[in-house]
Amino acid sequence: MPATLKAVETTSADAAPAEAQAAAHQPTATHTGAEMVVKALVDQGVEVVFGYPGGAVLPIYDALFEQNRLQHILVRHEQAAVHAAEGYARSTGKVGCVLVTSGPGATNAVTGLTDALMDSIPVVCLTGQVPTHLIGNDAFQEADTTGITRPCTKHNYLVKSVADLPRILHEAFYVASTGRPGPVVVDLPKDVLQAKGGYVEKERVVHRSYRPQTEPDPAAIARVVDLLQGARRPMIYAGGGVINAGPEACRLLTELVHLTGAPVTNTLMGLGAVPGSDPQFLGMLGMHGTYEANLAMYSCDVMLNVGARFDDRVTGRLSDFSPNSTKIHIDIDPSSINKNVMVELPVVADAEAALRAILAEWKRRSAHTDRKALDAWWQQIEAWRGRDCLRYEQKGAVIKPQYAIQRLYELTAAVEREKGIETYITTEVGQHQMWAAQYFKFERPNRWMTSGGLGTMGYGLPAAMGVQIAHPDALVVDVAGEASILMNIQEMSTLAQYELPVKVFIVNNQWMGMVRQWQELLHGGRYSQSYSASLPDFVALAAAFGAHGIRCEKPEELDDKIREMIETPEPVIFDCCVAQEENCFPMIPSGAAHYEMLLGPDDKAAKPISEEGMVLV
Amino acid sequence: MTALRNIVERRTIAVLVDNEPGVLARVIGLFSGRGYNIESLTVTEVEHEKGLSRITVVTTGTPQVLEQIKAQLDRLVPVHRVADLTQQGPNVERELALVKVAGTGDKRVEALRIAGIFDAEVVDAGLDFFIFEASHRPDKLDRFIALMKPLGMVEMSRTGVVAIARGKEGI
Ligand SMILES: Cc1ncc(C[n+]2csc(CCOP(=O)(O)OP(=O)(O)O)c2C)c(N)n1
Ligand SMILES: [Mg+2]
Numbered sequence: 157m158p159a160t161l162k163a164v165e166t167t168s169a170d171a172a173p174a175e176a177q178a179a180a181h182q183p184t185a186t187h188t189g190a191e192m193v194v195k196a197l198v199d200q201g202v203e204v205v206f207g208y209p210g211g212a213v214l215p216i217y218d219a220l221f222e223q224n225r226l227q228h229i230l231v232r233h234e235q236a237a238v239h240a241a242e243g244y245a246r247s248t249g250k251v252g253c254v255l256v257t258s259g260p261g262a263t264n265a266v267t268g269l270t271d272a273l274m275d276s277i278p279v280v281c282l283t284g285q286v287p288t289h290l291i292g293n294d295a296f297q298e299a300d301t302t303g304i305t306r307p308c309t310k311h312n313y314l315v316k317s318v319a320d321l322p323r324i325l326h327e328a329f330y331v332a333s334t335g336r337p338g339p340v341v342v343d344l345p346k347d348v349l350q351a352k353g354g355y356v357e358k359e360r361v362v363h364r365s366y367r368p369q370t371e372p373d374p375a376a377i378a379r380v381v382d383l384l385q386g387a388r389r390p391m392i393y394a395g396g397g398v399i400n401a402g403p404e405a406c407r408l409l410t411e412l413v414h415l416t417g418a419p420v421t422n423t424l425m426g427l428g429a430v431p432g433s434d435p436q437f438l439g440m441l442g443m444h445g446t447y448e449a450n451l452a453m454y455s456c457d458v459m460l461n462v463g464a465r466f467d468d469r470v471t472g473r474l475s476d477f478s479p480n481s482t483k484i485h486i487d488i489d490p491s492s493i494n495k496n497v498m499v500e501l502p503v504v505a506d507a508e509a510a511l512r513a514i515l516a517e518w519k520r521r522s523a524h525t526d527r528k529a530l531d532a533w534w535q536q537i538e539a540w541r542g543r544d545c546l547r548y549e550q551k552g553a554v555i556k557p558q559y560a561i562q563r564l565y566e567l568t569a570a571v572e573r574e575k576g577i578e579t580y581i582t583t584e585v586g587q588h589q590m591w592a593a594q595y596f597k598f599e600r601p602n603r604w605m606t607s608g609g610l611g612t613m614g615y616g617l618p619a620a621m622g623v624q625i626a627h628p629d630a631l632v633v634d635v636a637g638e639a640s641i642l643m644n645i646q647e648m649s650t651l652a653q654y655e656l657p658v659k660v661f662i663v664n665n666q667w668m669g670m671v672r673q674w675q676e677l678l679h680g681g682r683y684s685q686s687y688s689a690s691l692p693d694f695v696a697l698a699a700a701f702g703a704h705g706i707r708c709e710k711p712e713e714l715d716d717k718i719r720e721m722i723e724t725p726e727p728v729i730f731d732c733c734v735a736q737e738e739n740c741f742p743m744i745p746s747g748a749a750h751y752e753m754l755l756g757p758d759d760k761a762a763k764p765i766s767e768e769g770m771v772l773v
Numbered sequence: 774m775t776a777l778r779n780i781v782e783r784r785t786i787a788v789l790v791d792n793e794p795g796v797l798a799r800v801i802g803l804f805s806g807r808g809y810n811i812e813s814l815t816v817t818e819v820e821h822e823k824g825l826s827r828i829t830v831v832t833t834g835t836p837q838v839l840e841q842i843k844a845q846l847d848r849l850v851p852v853h854r855v856a857d858l859t860q861q862g863p864n865v866e867r868e869l870a871l872v873k874v875a876g877t878g879d880k881r882v883e884a885l886r887i888a889g890i891f892d893a894e895v896v897d898a899g900l901d902f903f904i905f906e907a908s909h910r911p912d913k914l915d916r917f918i919a920l921m922k923p924l925g926m927v928e929m930s931r932t933g934v935v936a937i938a939r940g941k942e943g944i
Contacts, residue, residue, distance in 0.1 A: 302795055303795075303798070306795065306798060306799060306802055307802055307806050310850070311849075311850040312795075314794065314795070316794075331850055364791060364853075365790075365791055365850065365851055365852060365853045366850045366851075489848065490844045490847065490848070491841060491844035491845045491847075491848050493844070494837060494840055494841070495841055495844075498837065
């Protein structure tokens with residue numbers, strides 16, 4: 157069985173059978189597989205592992221028991237372990253690490269892995285497996301983990317010999333964290349964990365085939381500058397790839413925005429890549445993006461996409477997507493280019509490297525954009541801005557969900573300003589998620605964790621857990637819906653055990669609001685199965701988990717109660733009872749174009765949704 | 774321009790991969806998962822010392838889809854190289870078939886005669902059957918098989934396409 161990656165000094169043993177390799181390592185065969193797992197994680201800089209034990213991984217739990225370099229966080233469901241690792245990774249830029257058992261442990265992790273794949277989050281997930289001689293026999297708690305996870309990981313491995321183990325572990329971290337990041341599964345049969353072998357340091361491991369391209373082609377960069385320079389209505393559209401590239405990439409992006417004078421929008425995954433308060437920032441784009449961001453995308457003449465993937469939530473109807481622009485697409489993943497939208501100028505590179513090169517070329521040429529054209533463009537944009545598309549009215553005795561989220565934003569921002577307490581926001585999935593994206597302004601990257609590509613209800617609480625572990629002194633809030641929160645509510649117990657003061661802010665509209673909204677707008681008001689019946693008493697639920705419960709029903713009490721939440725040193729469940737039938741606007745119905753946006757409730761009957769639109773999700 | 778983009782083309786793509794467990798499942802899963810077509814797929818180890826296998830896949834799609842297929846293949850971690858043999862220039866494609874024809878009398882004689890025209894070799898024979906081995910371009914093989922059908926073909930097995938670029942350059 158040829159190896160995929162070789163330890164530099166054992167080339168001759170490379171193609172030899174596993175037993176021979178093991179024999180070659182005999183003199184140093186001082187570690188069990190399980191010990192090597194712990195050693196490799198430590199060498200890879202892992203500090204925290206989110207996991208859940210079971211028969212197949214007990215040898216690793218033995219090895220964990222005898223050390224104190226790695227902290228193990230015992231979650232209450234394996235899906236939550238992966239989301240926690242995602243939250244940890246997204247808020248730190250490091251790889252998140254997960255350890256679960258075979259069979260149900262692995263299958264429970266699948267949703268989390270798919271989520272990490274869709275949002276390009278670096279995660280290494282170690283799964284236990286039945287011993288090699290039982291594989292294929294339908295043994296107790298056997299699942300074809302590599303088969304099941306092949307389409308939902310960036311890469312996966314089944315380790316068949318302890319001789320391959322250290323190499324594969326190091327390779328897993330390398331693959332997860334470089335290029336376009338993603339989840340990697342390493343499936344570990346129990347006998348491999350118990351066998352002895354020689355450890356290989358990570359420096360000695362070089363990958364055979366995997367070489368992501370990070371440096372941009374200089375000729376392409378020169379053309380980028382040509383295009384930006386010649387633009388009369390430029391538009392910069394940046395996504396999660398810039399966040400993944402790191403804070404320096406975000407700084408460079410902001411610098412480019414300022415140098416060119418171009419307007420900028422962020423995708424849901426890209427929020428925080430440029431400061432939310434920057435006057436050139438038009439807010440999020442896409443299905444629930446701002447009027448000005450979407451119309452600027454529609455009307456621009458040169459579009460610079462940095463680290464975004466022309467997702468259907470962003471483009472709307474493809475045939476009407478930004479029809480008159482010359483498009484530049486910077487992406488580290490060549491398969492993202494021309495996948496949905498054909499672009500004139502692709503640049504395959506890491507966002508930081510590409511932005512640095514563009515800035516250098518811009519400065520070298522002392523380039524500038526056509527001032528007059530740009531002024532006219534901004535005048536147009538300000539007119540769109542003047543529509544104030546996120547406007548809502550808080551009147552009457554019921555809290556509007558938009559108001560709840562806006563106050564949450566303003567009060568947490570105040571705490572950050574006054575006391576220097578950093579705020580990190582995670583979300584579940586639904587209307588509350590979109591409102592959070594609309595009303596929060598993120599001044600920095602890595603402060604916003606949401607399930608974008610997969611849209612996984614149940615993401616927010618475990619992700620917040622992972623964020624809080626990484627940032628113990630920060631204020632970490634999961635903006636939740638009453639339906640979503642029940643999908644991983646068991647993690648309240650993990651918060652209690654590790655004294656993680658995560659705040660769960662439930663925007664409780666008693667509906668699966670986003671489903672209800674679609675049923676209202678697109679399905680003739682047939683509210684089939686979207687009512688949140690038999691909800692628990694969230695205040696009592698908090699108490700049951702040893703957390704603090706707060707309920708707020710009146711607009712005038714909101715500020716005080718949010719402050720109470722912020723000041724509570726324990727975990728909190730905040731049950732914010734809001735108007736039940738509020739819809740999230742603006743909205744571009746699926747299959748519609750950017751200019752067909754609905755701005756509010758009175759807009760809804762304006763145009764029937766096309767048949768093609770109805771089949772889209 | 775848009776019309777051109779919608780024309781479905783046939784491409785032969787060679788993929789050099791690490792011969793590791795699951796690599797074929799990865800490639801096939803990519804095609805089925807993303808709804809791409811596979812017309813033919815062959816795989817075998819080509820460099821034992823380096824542990825490399827070569828997959829030859831014949832696929833169809835619009836130019837945009839074909840570019841996606843190549844980019845998606847290239848993105849798989851154990852893939853070393855992806856070469857679009859059709860796009861690169863002239864190439865040689867071959868496929869081997871084993872064709873069993875049963876019968877007696879005129880049909881049997883005619884089968885043997887046509888096999889001769891197609892340079893097919895008799896690899897087994899009895900008084901009432903032949904097994905022919907033929908190796909050709911896939912379309913020529915199609916024609917051979919079409920002729921054998923009315924002459925009593927009872928079974929046929931084909932390898933799928935292997936291909937290589939013409940000229941002295943390696944992949
Ligand atoms: C695991 C999962 N199942 C189903 C869905 C489909 N879905 C999207 S939003 C939503 C409703 C969410 O309701 P809630 O958490 O109360 O949020 P709201 O929209 O009311 O703010 C559903 C069911 C999903 N995104 N994820
Ligand atoms: Mg709800």
